[in-house]
Amino acid sequence: MRLRRAARRFMTVLSLSWSLPGTAGAQGGTIDQRIDDLLSRMTLDEKVGQLVQYSGFTEDRAAAIREGRIGSLLNVVGAEHANRVQRIAVEESRLGIPLLFGLDVIHGYRTIFPIPLATASSWDPALVTSIEAIAAREARASGVHWTFAPMIDVARDPRWGRITEGAGEDPYLGAAMAAARVRGFQGDNVAAPDRILACLKHYVAYGAAVAGRDYNSVDLSERALREIYLPPYKAGVDAGAATLMSAFNLLNGVPATANTFTINRILRGEWGFDGFIVSDWNSIGELISHGYAADAREAARLAMEATIDMDMMGDVYAGQLADLVRANVVPEAAVDSSVRRVLRAKFSLGLFDNPYADPSTETAVILRDDHVAAARDAARKSMVLLKNEGGLLPLSRAVRSIALIGPLANDRDDLLGSWHAMGRAEDVVTVLAGVRGRAGGTTTVTHAPGATVTEMEREGFAQAVAIARNADVAIVVVGEREFETGEAASRASLDLPGVQQQLIEAVHATGTPVVAVLMSGRPFAIPWLAEHVPAILQAWHPGSQGGNAVADVLWGDFNPSGKLAVSFPRSVGQVPIYYNRDVTGRPPTAEKFTSKYLDLPNTPLFPFGHGLSYTTFEYGDLVLSGDTIAADGTISVSATVTNTGDVAGAEVVQLYIRDLVASVVRPVKELKGFTRVSLEPGERQTVQFTLGPRELGLYNQGMEWAVEPGVFRVWVGWSSEEGLEGSFIVRGP
Numbered sequence: 001m002r003l004r005r006a007a008r009r010f011m012t013v014l015s016l017s018w019s020l021p022g023t024a025g026a027q028g029g030t031i032d033q034r035i036d037d038l039l040s041r042m043t044l045d046e047k048v049g050q051l052v053q054y055s056g057f058t059e060d061r062a063a064a065i066r067e068g069r070i071g072s073l074l075n076v077v078g079a080e081h082a083n084r085v086q087r088i089a090v091e092e093s094r095l096g097i098p099l100l101f102g103l104d105v106i107h108g109y110r111t112i113f114p115i116p117l118a119t120a121s122s123w124d125p126a127l128v129t130s131i132e133a134i135a136a137r138e139a140r141a142s143g144v145h146w147t148f149a150p151m152i153d154v155a156r157d158p159r160w161g162r163i164t165e166g167a168g169e170d171p172y173l174g175a176a177m178a179a180a181r182v183r184g185f186q187g188d189n190v191a192a193p194d195r196i197l198a199c200l201k202h203y204v205a206y207g208a209a210v211a212g213r214d215y216n217s218v219d220l221s222e223r224a225l226r227e228i229y230l231p232p233y234k235a236g237v238d239a240g241a242a243t244l245m246s247a248f249n250l251l252n253g254v255p256a257t258a259n260t261f262t263i264n265r266i267l268r269g270e271w272g273f274d275g276f277i278v279s280d281w282n283s284i285g286e287l288i289s290h291g292y293a294a295d296a297r298e299a300a301r302l303a304m305e306a307t308i309d310m311d312m313m314g315d316v317y318a319g320q321l322a323d324l325v326r327a328n329v330v331p332e333a334a335v336d337s338s339v340r341r342v343l344r345a346k347f348s349l350g351l352f353d354n355p356y357a358d359p360s361t362e363t364a365v366i367l368r369d370d371h372v373a374a375a376r377d378a379a380r381k382s383m384v385l386l387k388n389e390g391g392l393l394p395l396s397r398a399v400r401s402i403a404l405i406g407p408l409a410n411d412r413d414d415l416l417g418s419w420h421a422m423g424r425a426e427d428v429v430t431v432l433a434g435v436r437g438r439a440g441g442t443t444t445v446t447h448a449p450g451a452t453v454t455e456m457e458r459e460g461f462a463q464a465v466a467i468a469r470n471a472d473v474a475i476v477v478v479g480e481r482e483f484e485t486g487e488a489a490s491r492a493s494l495d496l497p498g499v500q501q502q503l504i505e506a507v508h509a510t511g512t513p514v515v516a517v518l519m520s521g522r523p524f525a526i527p528w529l530a531e532h533v534p535a536i537l538q539a540w541h542p543g544s545q546g547g548n549a550v551a552d553v554l555w556g557d558f559n560p561s562g563k564l565a566v567s568f569p570r571s572v573g574q575v576p577i578y579y580n581r582d583v584t585g586r587p588p589t590a591e592k593f594t595s596k597y598l599d600l601p602n603t604p605l606f607p608f609g610h611g612l613s614y615t616t617f618e619y620g621d622l623v624l625s626g627d628t629i630a631a632d633g634t635i636s637v638s639a640t641v642t643n644t645g646d647v648a649g650a651e652v653v654q655l656y657i658r659d660l661v662a663s664v665v666r667p668v669k670e671l672k673g674f675t676r677v678s679l680e681p682g683e684r685q686t687v688q689f690t691l692g693p694r695e696l697g698l699y700n701q702g703m704e705w706a707v708e709p710g711v712f713r714v715w716v717g718w719s720s721e722e723g724l725e726g727s728f729i730v731r732g733p
């Protein structure tokens, strides 16, 4: 069998040297010429094969790869394993077209960084680019060519488990993070041995799932779609993202995976995106479950109409597409276009010339020292100091004994967060290890879990209370398990799970000052903690270096600078809650007939953009470059920020606007700029922002982008609720 294949290959070499398996398309000429050449030699079944993706490698799949019936596999990792599988495609298939290996590299490959919601809280696009570059380096060395990331779905609902994977509630911050992540994964040249293709997902509006229930439907105005949910995608496309994934959800009655309005018209038409689109896992098949397609044949046709180029784990294209072409239902030209897009991605990666990963590079780069150091740095830059009464943090030198309590204090797995690729618990530095390491010989650290994350058992309380009583400070690490976040992990309650709050109450009752460290993939509603616990650090799921990063912040070796990328509600009943809400005709007042709750204020517990530091910053000198501008003009807004405290620190300065009167009612505030400044004690810096048509416009009733005349208010501040305020006028024509 082997021999026969070898002989056949030899004959091919004699007759058509350029089609030698393993060197398919590897001749000179432009990529387009090479693609044309390949396409001209592909059978219809081989073309369809390029559009088919399965998860994992099995012997059955080996036969399909050999026959050119698979174009991509996900979840095939490890240089040697990936090479073994690749060899089948390159050396044993008729045309030798390499496979594309994809994986969910969401926040690191083996070195695990904080969850994306956390790194978005750094408000530091350069940091985010640098960690995605590390993720790309490790992944590519392990044979991965393509990540299903970044997930850039705007999410205003912390019940939705996948809020952990995105950049939170704001389109402007979300757009900055989307572009930063794409740049990090892809760099300038994805053919480089340390880069991978990015995939913007899940197109589109998946984050608006009704009631925060995963896979649920979405009903949105076109304006909300364009103003809130699309900007991160536009930014990702503009940053050069090679691919995009269609979502599971319905959007206004039409499944996202067959949505010709959002895909053909907006993405391909208005934005000119010509990368390839992969479905989400069986989302083409789910057109049938949705009641949008009668059967697989119709599902395939509808998905092809929406230019979904690759079928992830659906078996729909594999089973239907060739027949549909033969029956003249789907034009072969449409299949050719999809194949072209997939082949272009493979060419851009250099796979036709270098299809294999290098195992020695893999060994050299996985968990490289600088990667691990970057994970620690990213984790501490992602943490948000929510509250710090009486300057309890950083821990004072007088602290001689620490009671480290809580179910996540000595945990490894959960610090990794959801979708942690090849991250391993054994690589994780626990909070206990980080705190013990930092405490050194002079401060004693005792530990008791007190409870588990989810169970109602209070047996461990007594021990936790006992160690708290004998300590100068109690640090309580609580939150949620990693698998309670991410896909299929929606919650109806945002209270701390299990008896964790009761555990904190019991520890608090000892009178020992309490620091709460929250590890979660979403905001929890923690009004009791906010009222009673003096210091609260939102540490998210911080990744492999989480414990060291927590210690860095607790002792003030690192001064926290994170700011919330998502509002923290007082109660699940306020959800969805977000700062850029529309104005109502009856804003809340003491009057009965106004827009409010009977039992809670409308305001969040901690607003978007909030985050404390160990130093203080004073804002002053708000200066606008003019009082009025033309509709197509620009205005600059500047302010000074001074570090008025005793330690160096970084501040994220935020710029918000509001268009007071417009043909379409505008949100109460919209983020339109941000910048980080690092200041020594006493140091002052002037920050400057420019506002122009891109920032000041709106989608008018005709759905056109327009800057409308009138008064604009502008704030430069330290959260979405506080800042210096000014105003200017946009002149009419």
Ligand code: BGC
Residues within 6 Å of the ligand: 074, 104, 148, 201, 280, 281, 487
């Ligand atoms: C998720 C995607 C993911 C895919 C492959 C799906 O269930 O929705 O985000 O990329 O699985 O793992």
